[in-house]
Amino acid sequence: xxxxxxxxxxxxxxxxxxxxxxxxxxxxxxxxxxxxxxxxxxxxxxxxxxxxxxxxxxxxxxxxxxxxxxxxxxxxxxxxxxxxxxxxxxxxxxxxxxxxxxxxxxxxxxxxxxxxxxxxxxxxxxxxxxxxxxxxxxxxxxxxxxxxxxxxxxxxxxxxxxxxxxxxxxxxxxxxxxxxxxxxxxxxxxxxxxxxxxxxxxxxxxxxxxxxxxxxxxxxxxxxxxxxxxxxxxxxxxxxxxxxxxxxxxxxxxxxxxxxxxxxxxxxxxxxxxxxxxxxxxxxxxxxxxxxxxxxxxxxxxxxxxxxxxxxxxxxxxxxxxxxxxxxxxxxxxxxxxxxxxxxxxxxxxxxxxxxxxxxxxxxxxxxxxxxxxxxxxxxxxxxxxxxxxxxxxxxx
Amino acid sequence: xxxxxxxxxxxxxxxxxxxxxxxxxxxxxxxxxxxxxxxxxxxxxxxxxxxxxxxxxxxxxxxxxxxxxxxxxxxxxxxxxxxxxxxxxxxxxxxxxxxxxxxxxxxxxxxxxxxxxxxxxxxxxxxxxxxxxxxxxxxxxxxxxxxxxxxxxxxxxxxxxxxxxxxxxxxxxxxxxxxxxxxxxxxxxxxxxxxxxxxxxxxxxxxxxxxxxxxxxxxxxxxxxxxxxxxxxxxxxxxxxxxxxxxxxxxxxxxxxxxxxxxxxxxxxxxxxxxxxxxxxxxxxxxxxxxxxxxxxxxxxxxxxxxxxxxxxxxxxxxxxxx
Numbered sequence: 001x002x003x004x005x006x007x008x009x010x011x012x013x014x015x016x017x018x019x020x021x022x023x024x025x026x027x028x029x030x031x032x033x034x035x036x037x038x039x040x041x042x043x044x045x046x047x048x049x050x051x052x053x054x055x056x057x058x059x060x061x062x063x064x065x066x067x068x069x070x071x072x073x074x075x076x077x078x079x080x081x082x083x084x085x086x087x088x089x090x091x092x093x094x095x096x097x098x099x100x101x102x103x104x105x106x107x108x109x110x111x112x113x114x115x116x117x118x119x120x121x122x123x124x125x126x127x128x129x130x131x132x133x134x135x136x137x138x139x140x141x142x143x144x145x146x147x148x149x150x151x152x153x154x155x156x157x158x159x160x161x162x163x164x165x166x167x168x169x170x171x172x173x174x175x176x177x178x179x180x181x182x183x184x185x186x187x188x189x190x191x192x193x194x195x196x197x198x199x200x201x202x203x204x205x206x207x208x209x210x211x212x213x214x215x216x217x218x219x220x221x222x223x224x225x226x227x228x229x230x231x232x233x234x235x236x237x238x239x240x241x242x243x244x245x246x247x248x249x250x251x252x253x254x255x256x257x258x259x260x261x262x263x264x265x266x267x268x269x270x271x272x273x274x275x276x277x278x279x280x281x282x283x284x285x286x287x288x289x290x291x292x293x294x295x296x297x298x299x300x301x302x303x304x305x306x307x308x309x310x311x312x313x314x315x316x317x318x319x320x321x322x323x324x325x326x327x328x329x330x331x332x333x334x335x336x337x338x339x340x341x342x343x344x345x346x347x348x349x350x351x352x353x354x355x356x357x358x359x360x361x362x363x364x365x366x367x368x369x370x371x372x373x374x375x376x377x378x379x380x381x382x383x384x385x386x387x388x389x390x391x392x393x394x395x396x397x
Numbered sequence: 398x399x400x401x402x403x404x405x406x407x408x409x410x411x412x413x414x415x416x417x418x419x420x421x422x423x424x425x426x427x428x429x430x431x432x433x434x435x436x437x438x439x440x441x442x443x444x445x446x447x448x449x450x451x452x453x454x455x456x457x458x459x460x461x462x463x464x465x466x467x468x469x470x471x472x473x474x475x476x477x478x479x480x481x482x483x484x485x486x487x488x489x490x491x492x493x494x495x496x497x498x499x500x501x502x503x504x505x506x507x508x509x510x511x512x513x514x515x516x517x518x519x520x521x522x523x524x525x526x527x528x529x530x531x532x533x534x535x536x537x538x539x540x541x542x543x544x545x546x547x548x549x550x551x552x553x554x555x556x557x558x559x560x561x562x563x564x565x566x567x568x569x570x571x572x573x574x575x576x577x578x579x580x581x582x583x584x585x586x587x588x589x590x591x592x593x594x595x596x597x598x599x600x601x602x603x604x605x606x607x608x609x610x611x612x613x614x615x616x617x618x619x620x621x622x623x624x625x626x627x628x629x630x631x632x633x634x635x636x637x638x639x640x641x642x643x644x645x646x647x648x649x650x651x652x653x654x655x656x657x658x659x660x661x662x663x664x665x666x667x668x669x670x671x672x673x674x675x676x677x678x679x680x681x682x683x684x685x686x687x688x689x690x691x692x693x694x695x696x697x698x699x700x701x702x703x704x705x706x707x708x709x710x711x712x713x714x715x716x717x718x719x720x
Contacts, residue, residue, distance in 0.1 A: 307675030341672050342690065343663040344680035363677065367686055376696035383703035390707045391518055394714035395409055 039068040043128055043139035044106075051146045055117035059090075060141060061110045064130055066101035072132045073100045076109070079127035079138070086114040087126065099130070113143060121145045151248035152179040153186060155241065161255040165355075166294070170226040172254045176212075176243045177219035184245035187211040190224060191240040196256075197227040198239065214245075226256055233294055234260035260295030262324065264358035266351045269329075274363040280338040281369075282311075285362065289319065289351045290327035297322045297353035302330055305348040309337035312347065322353070334364065342368045412515025416523030417530075424493065424531040433489045434535045440485045441539045444478040447471035449550045460681065463555035464562060464658045466547050478543070479654050483647050486570060487577040487602045489535065493528045494581030495595040498713065502589055507718050521713055525582060525706060532574040540567050558684055565657045565688065572698040573650040577602065579705035586709045586716070605645040613641035628669070635667045646698060653694040656687050665690065 045062035052058040064074065075098045076089050088095050090110045099107045111128070122145060129138040154177045162170045178184050188210060190198040199208050201223045214220050226239055237256040242249060267273070267288050277283040291297050298321050302314035315331040322328060332349055347362045424430050448471045452462065459465060470477045498521070501507040510520060544563070548554065555563070580601060584594035617638040625631050642648045656662045660681035682690070 305675075308671040310675075337672075339669070339672060341664045341668060341676070342682055342686040344677040345675045346677055347675065365683070367683070368689055370689060373689055373692045376692045379696050379700050380703070383700040383707070387703055387707040387710065390711050390714075391409055394711050395516070395518060 041066055041069060041074070041101075041130070041132070041135055041137055043130055043137055045139060045141060048140070049142040049144070052113055052115050052143050054115050054119045054145055056115060058113045058115070058143075059110050060113060060143075061108065062128065062139060062141075063106045063108055064099050064101050065106040066103060068103060071100050071102045072134070073098050074130040074132045077129045077131070078111075079129060080125055082119070082124045082126075084116045084119065085124075086116075088112040088114075089128075111141070115143075115145065119145050151182060151184055151246045153177065153184070153243050153245060153248045153250040154179060155243045155250040155252040157241075157252050157254055160253065161257060163257040163259065165261040166228050166230050166232045166258055167261065170228070170254075170256050172224050172226070172241075174222045174224060174241060174252060174254075175219050176214060176222055176250070178214040178216055178245075180216060180248065183213060183215050184248070185211055185213045186243045186245045188222060188224075189242045189244070190226075191242070192226060193237050193239075195229040195232075196237065196239070199225050199227075201225065224254070226254075228256060228258055231294070232258055234258055260324070261293050262291050262295050262297035262322070262353060262356050263293030264297060264300065264322075264351050264353055264356045265290045265292050266349060266358040266360040268360075273360055274365065276365050276367065277334060277336050279336050279340050279342070279366060279368050282333050282335045283364075285332045285334065287330045287332050287349060287351075287360070288327050289322065289330055289358075291322045291324055293356065294324055296324055297356065300351055300353040302332075303350045303352065304332065304334075305350070306334060307337070307340070307345050307347070309339065310347070311335040312349075332362075336364070336366050340366050342366055409516045409518040410522070411519060412513065413519040413523045413526075416515065416520055417527050420524050420527030421530055424527060425534070429492065430531065430535075433492050434538070437485050437489050437535055438539055438542065440481050441478060442542065444471055444474050444476050444481050445543050445546060447474045448478065449546060453550060460556075461559060461562075461660055462551065462553070463544075463547055463559045464660070466543060466551075467563070467566065467654075468658045479651065479658065482570060483573075483651050483654075484606070486532075486536070486574045486650075487606075487647070490528075490532060490574045490577035491581045491595070491598045491602060493531060494578045494585060495598050496585055496591040497524045497528065497582050498585045499589050499591050499594055500585075502718075503591065511718055517714060518710070521582075521710055525578065528578045528582070529571070529575050532578060533571045536567060536570050536574065561684055562657050562660070562687070565684075566654055569650060569653045569657065569691075569695060569698070572695065572702065573646060575702040576646045576698055576705065579702045579709065583705055583709040583712075586713045605647055609645045610642065613638060613644075616641055632667055632669065639666055643694075643697070646701060649694040649697050653691040653698070656691045660684075660687060662687070662690070665694075 042065045043062060044065055045060065047060075050058070050060060064076075076096065078087055078089065081087050088111070090096065090112050091099060091107065096109070099109060101107045111126075124143050124145075125140050126143060127138050127140050129136065155174055156177070157172055157174045159172060162172065164170060176186055176188075178186070188200045190200075192198050200210065201207060202209050202212055203221045203223070209222075212220060212222070224239075224241055228237065235258060237258060239254050239256065241252045241254060244250075267290070269286055269288055275283060275285050287302075289300060289302075300319040300322055302317055302319075304312040304314070306312045311334070313333040315333060319328055319330075330351075334347060336345075343366060345364045345366060347364055349360045349362055351358050445466060448466055448469045451469065451471050452465060467478050498507075501510065511517065540563070544555070577598075581594070581598040584597045585591070588594040588597065617634060620637060621634060622630065625634075643652075652665045656665060661679050663676070663682065
């Protein structure tokens with residue numbers, strides 16, 4: 001009967017406090033109001049009737065609330081503990097035997113209920129008692145042995161299939177939900193085709209994770225990033241993402257739709273990227289354009305950057321289509337400027353198709369013509385002729 | 398040799414052998430030659446010793462390390478070897494050549510020599526060639542000293558292309574000396590007094606060495622328009638200045654040597670920015686290209702030598718030789 005009164009008083013108090021808050025009155029008058037309305041000591045719990053599992057440990061949370069009373073030590077004890085059960089009174093993780101809530105405050109406590117394996121099904125009422133000098137209160141808690149909802153995880157992906165090239169990265173956002181009554185630490189794993197790299201990150205974080213804690217009933221967003229190998233063939237690749245905790249597992253299949261990509265390479269037949277040229281004269285270099293990628297390349301255009309006043313042409317100028325793994329020869333026709341100075345120069349050749357391009361720097365050694373050398377010899381010959389003329393004209397005797 | 402009143406008989410070069418050998422022997426055994434050789438070796442050895450010392454402490458790979466002995470400017474002595482030679486070679490050539498002909502006049506031995514069965518041509522050419530050979534011997538000795546010292550102190554053998562370039566340098570040096578020898582001989586033919594001819598030759602050398610660069614500059618300045626409006630105009634002025642400078646054999650020598658011993662030299666004239674675009678700087682030219690680059694300079698030196706010699710020949714032939 002007394003217990004009933006205590007509960008009613010509590011309901012009244014909370015209702016009153018709520019109206020006070022809605023009325024936006026400062027907390028101090030509310031506290032005084034509460035004190036004036038309901039003074040007393042209560043043992044409170046959210047769920048006075050709970051389910052426990054045989055052979056497992058369950059925690060029952062409760063509070064010791066003091067309303068408007070002078071603080072005093074209150075001895076805690078348990079009554080009606082079924083035989084074989086082991087129940088501890090815990091406060092802040094330690095076994096406690098007494099509590100002392102200050103005025104208008106509460107102390108959080110819990111029961112650590114260790115149910116033996118062979119406990120028979122049925123309900124047991126356990127009484128928690130708090131006894132001070134002037135007063136004693138108690139709280140009955142009904143514990144029913146039965147099946148607790150097992151740990152359960154769900155994993156969902158909003159975009160389970162992404163499309164891209166081997167160069168792109170595939171980011172899937174998954175939401176993992178803990179549907180059980182317990183906080184769980186969820187381990188994450190992914191099964192991907194060989195040489196695919198997978199990394200998990202949490203939400204918008206950048207740290208790689210392998211597991212994360214999820215509170216009971218909550219859900220968290222996890223991102224998985226899949227990097228396919230560069231030389232992967234076009235096709236669909238499934239990745240199985242697994243979340244597991246204790247006995248529960250959840251799976252979600254995400255798919256990478258990889259379209260092939262062409263990859264251009266520019267070189268010469270023997271790989272030598274240098275050549276000779278003479279000032280003002282055309283020189284031909286045979287370049288090899290190859291497609292090392294996985295898809296054909298369309299419209300490969302050749303272009304080149306050469307020193308000022310030089311000319312460069314390509315034959316053919318463009319390749320309509322280059323199949324994967326195919327190679328074609330292109331003739332680069334380079335004409336150094338008439339005024340070029342002998343020495344080494346860099347010419348840059350470029351092949352550009354849709355989606356990819358390749359560069360090759362070509363070192364061209366320019367030589368000047370030997371014409372002026374011959375002219376020089378002619379000048380010396382003229383000088384010698386002058387000497388011979390002098391000998392013929394002025395020779396004596 | 399039978400004499401004839403009409404045209405010449407036999408080769409004009411008959412007797413050149415004995416003249417050449419006698420002159421060479423005179424040169425090589427003379428005290429003057431000793432002094433000149435000492436002079437040139439001391440002048441050459443000093444910069445080489447300091448540049449070698451510097452090269453020994455330098456760490457770093459250089460494909461043309463051996464050629465750097467000739468070209469780097471030592472810290473202690475601010476004259477590179479090549480520049481020292483540019484200065485000393487004319488001095489030596491003038492020292493050898495200023496009294497080649499007029500001393501024979503003064504000693505009255507010319508008529509005695511010419512009474513022998515040989516042409517004047519042979520005498521003059523023999524004297525010139527002997528002087529050139531003496532010069533070449535001295536320079537080759539210096540060259541060998543440099544190479545030997547380099548081998549000893551750097552401890553690494555020169556590459557074939559370096560030897561070829563250094564040999565080319567030797568040839569250019571001999572040609573440069575030949576020009577000044579021809580000039581000295583020209584004055585020894587023109588003037589009877591050895592002192593006058595020596596002074597004239599030295600004066601010309603000083604003129605080219607000190608005065609000519611200033612005069613060339615002044616002439617170029619006279620051609621500068623009030624306002625330079627285009628790059629072509631500027632290049633034209635630069636080329637004019639260069640062309641005037643190149644009238645001096647010393648400029649020809651230093652340009653030829655620069656291109657030979659610094660393989661990275663691409664051009665001896667001004668280089669347009671458009672020509673620099675895309676060029677790989679510091680890349681050495683092949684030897685053939687370097688030779689092509691300096692060919693005008695070498696041609697100028699050799700042709701100049703021949704022309705000056707021809708002039709002295711003409712004057713010598715017209716001179717009267719009395720007993």
